[in-house]
Amino acid sequence: MINKEVKSIDEAIKGVQSNMTFMLGGFGLCGIPENCIEALSNSGINGLTCISNNAGVDDFGLGLLLQKRQIKKMISSYVGENAEFERQMLSGELEVDLIPQGSLAERCRAGGAGIPAFYTPAGYGTEVAEGKEVREFNGQPHILESALEADFAFVKAWKGDTAGNLIYKGTARNFNPMMAMAGKITVAEVEHLVPAGELDPASIHTPGIFVQRIIQGSNYEKRIEQRTVRTKD
Amino acid sequence: MALDKIGIAKRIAQELKDGYYVNLGIGIPTLVANYIPEGINVEFQSENGVLGMGPFPFDGEEDADLINAGKQTITTLDGAVFFDSANSFAMIRGKHVQLTVLGAMEVSEQGDIANWKIPGKMVKGMGGAMDLVASADNIIVAMMHTNKAGESKLLKSCSLPLTGVKCVKKIVTNLAVLEVTNEGFKLLERAPGVSVEEVQNATQGELIIKGDIPEMNL
Numbered sequence A: 001m002i003n004k005e006v007k008s009i010d011e012a013i014k015g016v017q018s019n020m021t022f023m024l025g026g027f028g029l030c031g032i033p034e035n036c037i038e039a040l041s042n043s044g045i046n047g048l049t050c051i052s053n054n055a056g057v058d059d060f061g062l063g064l065l066l067q068k069r070q071i072k073k074m075i076s077s078y079v080g081e082n083a084e085f086e087r088q089m090l091s092g093e094l095e096v097d098l099i100p101q102g103s104l105a106e107r108c109r110a111g112g113a114g115i116p117a118f119y120t121p122a123g124y125g126t127e128v129a130e131g132k133e134v135r136e137f138n139g140q141p142h143i144l145e146s147a148l149e150a151d152f153a154f155v156k157a158w159k160g161d162t163a164g165n166l167i168y169k170g171t172a173r174n175f176n177p178m179m180a181m182a183g184k185i186t187v188a189e190v191e192h193l194v195p196a197g198e199l200d201p202a203s204i205h206t207p208g209i210f211v212q213r214i215i216q217g218s219n220y221e222k223r224i225e226q227r228t229v230r231t232k233d
Numbered sequence B: 001m002a003l004d005k006i007g008i009a010k011r012i013a014q015e016l017k018d019g020y021y022v023n024l025g026i027g028i029p030t031l032v033a034n035y036i037p038e039g040i041n042v043e044f045q046s047e048n049g050v051l052g053m054g055p056f057p058f059d060g061e062e063d064a065d066l067i068n069a070g071k072q073t074i075t076t077l078d079g080a081v082f083f084d085s086a087n088s089f090a091m092i093r094g095k096h097v098q099l100t101v102l103g104a105m106e107v108s109e110q111g112d113i114a115n116w117k118i119p120g121k122m123v124k125g126m127g128g129a130m131d132l133v134a135s136a137d138n139i140i141v142a143m144m145h146t147n148k149a150g151e152s153k154l155l156k157s158c159s160l161p162l163t164g165v166k167c168v169k170k171i172v173t174n175l176a177v178l179e180v181t182n183e184g185f186k187l188l189e190r191a192p193g194v195s196v197e198e199v200q201n202a203t204q205g206e207l208i209i210k211g212d213i214p215e216m217n218l
Helices: A034-043 A064-065 A083-090 A101-113 A175-183 B005-013 B027-033 B085-093 B129-135 B198-200
Strands: A021-024 A046-049 A071-076 A094-098 A115-121 A134-135 A140-146 A152-163 A183-194 A213-216 B020-023 B042-044 B050-053 B075-080 B100-101 B106-109 B138-141 B170-173 B176-181 B184-190
Touching: A021 A034, A021 A175, A034 A064, A034 A152, A034 A183, A083 B050, A101 A115, A101 A140, A101 A175, A101 B085, A101 B129, A140 B050, A152 A175, A175 A183, A175 B085, B005 B027, B005 B170, B020 B027, B027 B100, B027 B138, B042 B085, B085 B129, B100 B129, B184 B198
Parallel strands: A021 A046, A021 A152, A046 A071, A071 A094, A152 A183, A183 A213, B020 B042, B020 B100, B100 B138, B138 B170
Antiparallel strands: A115 A140, A134 A140, B042 B050, B050 B075, B170 B176, B176 B184
């Protein structure tokens, strides 16, 4: 068995440098790698390109890296919850590539799966299609989208084992599995790290082959962005 | 009288058919889930990775790992399933979802839709909207007939950056139900007490009026 466990967050992010491209899992604040983001924020590196569906909120998630101007470029699908992001984008300090959510997911998956590019109908006829090859299949126009890869992918899972196998909880899965596949070095932080052999092999979502380092996470805040409840009547 | 948001949601709920998998966008579309007709079984898909979405949780029972695409806390129903984002959009792109309901800033008489960007102002992103409108066979737009300045949102052509082209099939507004045809917006129904003339005055694009236009039956 190959043991992927690292014992400290410094070891988990070892090798990160300025101007690298990172993928960060999560949808909104759900399923984000909180520990790694905090460590990256403390590392002082900058000029980063971050591929993440969202950009966090002002004081949490990727908002922490934006506050410190560590991010040069964001590749995302929706960034509406972050005022500092909007300010940096409109002032031109931050380069932003907004791409359709399904194309973002598939581009990450393709990057991890050895597929250099694929055709999709999403974005045809819009500014997303500008400069991209268009081809008709079954009478419908499609645009060519390229795969995405990253120097590091940071993902968050609920459970993991020392072999790097991961299980996600609820909707915290989202982009984590595809990003785990597309990182040259994938770092997984988990709420519960168990010895290899304790997870049911049939229940694993991300096979450990995609994960280079795994760490037992700590102090999860798991902030809720839109707490919405009903009352018992 | 023109409908309110709940009225629009109730009218759209009449479009649900037994066995449909449905994706509801943020805003008015989300309300549709509250008015499923009796005897109809549908499942709601949220593109962040859940099928079989239930109502909002009771106070104190919310779970940070369980949200919808609007980042709101939710619950799941029996038979629910979680999946990753690539799988989620495989369901959408692969046409496994039978109905998509979403909001819009503008719709053109060709069925083009703009709902993601106001240049120089709003920078939020398209989220899953471009994937949804590019692939769904059945797209209903839920929106007010006019914007806050009183200008028509049903146009000859969209002025804002597009989300998708020639994709909207039906529009339910506070004033009317309209179908997008090759000739323009075909008026199907009026909101209770709203005249054909009122709909005409609020519609900038080509409006097709054939015969008697019935009132919505809510």
